[in-house]
Amino acid sequence: MVFSFIFLPLVIAACLPLIGKISKKLIPDVLTNATLAFLLINSILLIKPIFSRGSLLQNINWFGENVNLQIALDGFNLFMLFTISLVSLCITLFSIDYLKHYGHQANFYALLLVMVAGMNGLVLVPDLFSIYLFLEVAAVASYALVAFGLGPEELEASFKYLMLSVVASAFVLLSITVIFGLTGSLSFQAVARGLQDLNGGLVLGVCLAFFIMGFGLKAALVPFHAWLPDAHPSAPAPISAMLSGLLIKVSGVYALFRIVYSVIGMTPALSKVLMAMGAISIVVAALLALGQADIKRMLAYSSISQVGYIILALAIGTPLGIAGGLFHLFNHAVAKGLLFLNSGSIQHITGTRNLNELGGLGKKVPLTAGTNLVGALSIAGVPPLAGFWSKLIIIIALVQADHFGYALVAILASILTLWYYLLIQRKAFFGPLNDRWQHIKEAPFWMSAANVILALLCLLVGIFFSPIFKTWIAPAADALARGVQQVLMWGI
Amino acid sequence: MIIQILLLSGLVLFSILAILLKDLLKAALSLAVASLFLGIIFFRLGASYAGVFEISVVAGLITVLFALTVALTRKDSEVQEARLTRLVFPLFFVIFLIIDGLVMRSLLQQVPALPAGPETGTFGDVLWKARTFDLVAQLGVILAGVLAVLALFRKKEEDKDE
Numbered sequence: 001m002v003f004s005f006i007f008l009p010l011v012i013a014a015c016l017p018l019i020g021k022i023s024k025k026l027i028p029d030v031l032t033n034a035t036l037a038f039l040l041i042n043s044i045l046l047i048k049p050i051f052s053r054g055s056l057l058q059n060i061n062w063f064g065e066n067v068n069l070q071i072a073l074d075g076f077n078l079f080m081l082f083t084i085s086l087v088s089l090c091i092t093l094f095s096i097d098y099l100k101h102y103g104h105q106a107n108f109y110a111l112l113l114v115m116v117a118g119m120n121g122l123v124l125v126p127d128l129f130s131i132y133l134f135l136e137v138a139a140v141a142s143y144a145l146v147a148f149g150l151g152p153e154e155l156e157a158s159f160k161y162l163m164l165s166v167v168a169s170a171f172v173l174l175s176i177t178v179i180f181g182l183t184g185s186l187s188f189q190a191v192a193r194g195l196q197d198l199n200g201g202l203v204l205g206v207c208l209a210f211f212i213m214g215f216g217l218k219a220a221l222v223p224f225h226a227w228l229p230d231a232h233p234s235a236p237a238p239i240s241a242m243l244s245g246l247l248i249k250v251s252g253v254y255a256l257f258r259i260v261y262s263v264i265g266m267t268p269a270l271s272k273v274l275m276a277m278g279a280i281s282i283v284v285a286a287l288l289a290l291g292q293a294d295i296k297r298m299l300a301y302s303s304i305s306q307v308g309y310i311i312l313a314l315a316i317g318t319p320l321g322i323a324g325g326l327f328h329l330f331n332h333a334v335a336k337g338l339l340f341l342n343s344g345s346i347q348h349i350t351g352t353r354n355l356n357e358l359g360g361l362g363k364k365v366p367l368t369a370g371t372n373l374v375g376a377l378s379i380a381g382v383p384p385l386a387g388f389w390s391k392l393i394i395i396i397a398l399v400q401a402d403h404f405g406y407a408l409v410a411i412l413a414s415i416l417t418l419w420y421y422l423l424i425q426r427k428a429f430f431g432p433l434n435d436r437w438q439h440i441k442e443a444p445f446w447m448s449a450a451n452v453i454l455a456l457l458c459l460l461v462g463i464f465f466s467p468i469f470k471t472w473i474a475p476a477a478d479a480l481a482r483g484v485q486q487v488l489m490w491g492i
Numbered sequence: 493m494i495i496q497i498l499l500l501s502g503l504v505l506f507s508i509l510a511i512l513l514k515d516l517l518k519a520a521l522s523l524a525v526a527s528l529f530l531g532i533i534f535f536r537l538g539a540s541y542a543g544v545f546e547i548s549v550v551a552g553l554i555t556v557l558f559a560l561t562v563a564l565t566r567k568d569s570e571v572q573e574a575r576l577t578r579l580v581f582p583l584f585f586v587i588f589l590i591i592d593g594l595v596m597r598s599l600l601q602q603v604p605a606l607p608a609g610p611e612t613g614t615f616g617d618v619l620w621k622a623r624t625f626d627l628v629a630q631l632g633v634i635l636a637g638v639l640a641v642l643a644l645f646r647k648k649e650e651d652k653d654e
Contacts, residue, residue: 006628014635017642067624107643114636121632125625133629140633144640206595 002058002071004042005081005120008035013113020106029096032109036092036116040085043078050078051475057126057490072126072188072490076326079476080123080254083330086457087245087337088116094341094450095238097443098348102236108148115141115242119250126188126490128176128259135172135218135251139165142247146235157234164227168217172255175210178203192263192484208270211259212277219252221311222281225304229288232303233296233353237344240296244303245337249329253307257314261480262487266317274315279409281308286416295343295353295428298420299336305417306332306379309410313394314480316401323477324393327469331378331386331461338375338454342368345443345451346428350436355424360433365442369429371455376421378458381414386461389469496536503529511581516565520558527551541615 012035019027050056055074061067073081092112099105118138122131143165147158180186182203183194195204213224220228228248232240260266260274282305289301310332313325345368346361347353362369378385381392391414398407442448461468479486506526513519527550534543619627 010628010632010635013639017639065621067620068622069624069628104643104646107639107646110639111636111643114632114639117632118629118636121625121629127625129623130625130629133626133633137629137632137636140636140640144636144643147644150644150646 001042002046002056002073002124003060003069005039005124006071006117008039009113009117009120013110013117016106016110016113020104024103025105028106028109032092032113033089033096035113036085036089039116039120040082040089043082043085046073046078047082047472050075051471055479055486055490070126071124072487073124074486074490075476075479076258077123077254079326079330079472080250081120083333084116084119084123084246084250087333087454088112088242090337090450090454091238091241091245091341093453094241094344094447096446098236098238098344098447101348102148108145108236111141111145111148112238112242114138115145115247119246122250123254126487128179128186128188128191128263130186131255131259132169132173132176135255136169138247138251139169142239142243145239145242146231148236148239149234151234154234157230161227161231164217164224168214168224171210171214171217175207175214178207178210188263188487189490192265192487195264196484204264208260208264211256212273215252215256216277217252219248219256219307219311220304221252221277221307222284222304225281225285228304229297229300232300232340233294237296237340237347240299240343241337241340244300244340245333248303248307249310249333253310253314253329257480261483263484265484266315268317271315271317275312275403275406278308278310278312278315279406281305282312282413283308283409283416286413286420289420290416290423292420293355295346295355295424296340298355298424299339299343302379302417302420303332303336305413306336309391309394309413312406312410313397316397316403317481318397318401319474319477319481320393320400321397322481323469323473324390324397326477326480327393327473328387328390330473331390331458334454334457334461335375335378335387338371338451338458339379341447341454342372342375342451345447346372348443348447349440355427358428358434358437359431360429361437361440362429363433364437364440367442367448368451371448371451372429373425374455374458376424377418378462380418380421382418384459384462384465386458386465389462389465393469496533499529499533499536502526503533508585516562517559520555520562523558524551524555527555 012031016028016031019031050073055072057070057072059068059070092109095105095108095112099108102108115138118134118136118141121134121137125131125134143158143162146161147154176186179191179195182198183191185191185194217224217227232243235243260270285301285304285308289298289305292298292301306328310325310329313321313328316322316325343353345365346358349365349368350358350361352358374385378387381388383389391410395407395410398404398410443451482489503526506522506529509522510519510526513522527546531543531547531551534540534546
């Protein structure tokens with residue numbers, strides 16, 4: 001059942017170009033959404049067994065032959081699988097109507113499913129080299145998806161993304177090679193055990209530096225963020241939502257912190273470095289977002305800033321800090337997915353993303369305006385929305401760990417975040433209606449439906465924050481907080 | 493030792509040429525020679541399977557694909573590069589050499605190492621039994637590549653809105 005997270009999207013992706021020859025739209029739409037709905041239900045069904053057993057190490061036989069197809073599942077990666085499935089499903093629902101603009105649905109969905117399979121594989125495999133390979137599966141699909149529109153801007157952004165991503169992968173691979181040289185193994189358990197027996201301080205420091213550069217580039221942390229403000233706005237809206245909502249978190253944040261906590265072990269020095277990088281990202285990207293006129297570019301800078309919050313929180317090292325980081329990861333995936341999809345709706349309705357050309361849209365398209373407001377306020381941290389609680393937990397965790405300076409940075413940057421999101425609201429949805437938009441209509445059904453579902457999630461997770469946090473986020477955070485011991489316990 | 497240094501120097505030299513040469517065909521051939529050096533290094537280090545793949549696939553097959561693609565390009569499709577961009581690689585290479593000279597030599601002498609783990613055995617055992625998931629991921633990469641070609645080399649206006 002767990003293997004379906006990798007194999008099912010891959011198999012469907014392989015079939016879709018052929019199915020696309022028979023039915024160009026209906027069957028690809030239904031099949032893709034059904035696949036992701038199945039994965040979402042699958043991840044929900046796994047919650048009870050994983051939380052009662054702690055972890056699951058599964059190996060399958062290939063026609064009776066003993067092969068090494070091994071996956072490991074604990075609270076942390078189940079949490080990631082659920083987030084990936086949920087946000088991807090909303091994105092593909094949105095794509096049903098949005099892709100009419102581009103055509104070639106079958107190819108688009110096939111690449112999207114390969115990306116999902118890559119992210120699921122990265123999350124599930126307990127092996128350093130397999131992590132690198134699944135990182136590449138997701139990355140190769142994402143390069144093509146960024147350039148899917150085939151315009152000069154899209155192609156240039158995709159090329160820039162490809163170049164910097166290859167550098168990131170090279171750093172990751174180099175570090176994995178050195179660790180293999182040190183421990184003679186690649187599996188999490190063997191490496192974690194080997195590093196405990198080995199005094200490799202300096203070499204391990206170099207490996208960690210390479211991992212931070214590599215995964216930092218993937219997560220677009222400042223100063224490795226140059227590719228993101230080009231790639232994310234240029235991509236079709238569903239792909240911007242996938243990249244900002246999921247990919248930077250899975251291939252950057254998840255991979256880095258899984259290796260740091262569960263394989264190498266968090267140290268105070270590493271915690272300080274990551275916290276400083278997180279705080280710099282929060283402030284620099286928030287300031288850069290303020291000056292943007294393109295909605296998607298502003299959202300892209302906002303993603304860098306919010307990933308900064310996640311890194312800052314996860315690097316604190318306390319269970320509460322990790323829980324706050326994971327909760328913010330989920331909230332940001334939902335809210336940023338919503339906002340990028342919403343920007344796609346705005347572009348679909350008006351044909352522009354330039355804030356200076358918009359104005360007063362709220363009167364004509366209240367559903368798009370309302371869902372945008374919910375997403376914006378959630379990311380800015382306004383109660384009772386989900387983003388408020390995750391930011392509050394992060395600030396409490398920082399104060400509890402005596403990081404008052406960082407807590408102040410988090411609060412002040414939150415005000416900056418609110419400022420630039422209110423700018424979007426004022427310029428796009430409030431004020432007098434621009435004459436050009438007198439005859440606009442709401443976005444088509446599935447685009448609006450996806451926006452509404454994600455907006456409701458922002459609201460409901462905020463209202464039912466306490467039970468969700470206790471039953472879902474805290475166990476995931478505990479799995480990560482247990483550090484190397486968690487990985488050593490797998491399969492026991 | 494001298495042969496090893498010569499091989500490594502050749503690898504670095506032809507890799508640099510592959511990046512710096514303006515003529516695409518010469519750059520592709522430089523990459524092929526660099527791969528040949530790397531393949532020989534793999535053989536000398538006892539990684540004969542890696543050597544075979546490096547020489548046959550990277551030095552051979554990929555060079556043929558590059559040469560075919562170059563043959564399909566036209567003179568007028570050349571793009572002028574900004575002067576600043578041309579300085580990026582030499583600058584980074586010099587910085588890398590300085591870091592390499594200052595850090596890596598002393599660092600490599602301090603590397604402690606445990607004996608190799610259970611992932612040993614014949615090539616077939618390692619490929620099919622120990623690293624099976626890597627094969628799945630590589631299938632994923634190939635599938636993504638094929639789908640990327642289908643998506644990016646499509647006719648733009650074909651089959652919009654059935």
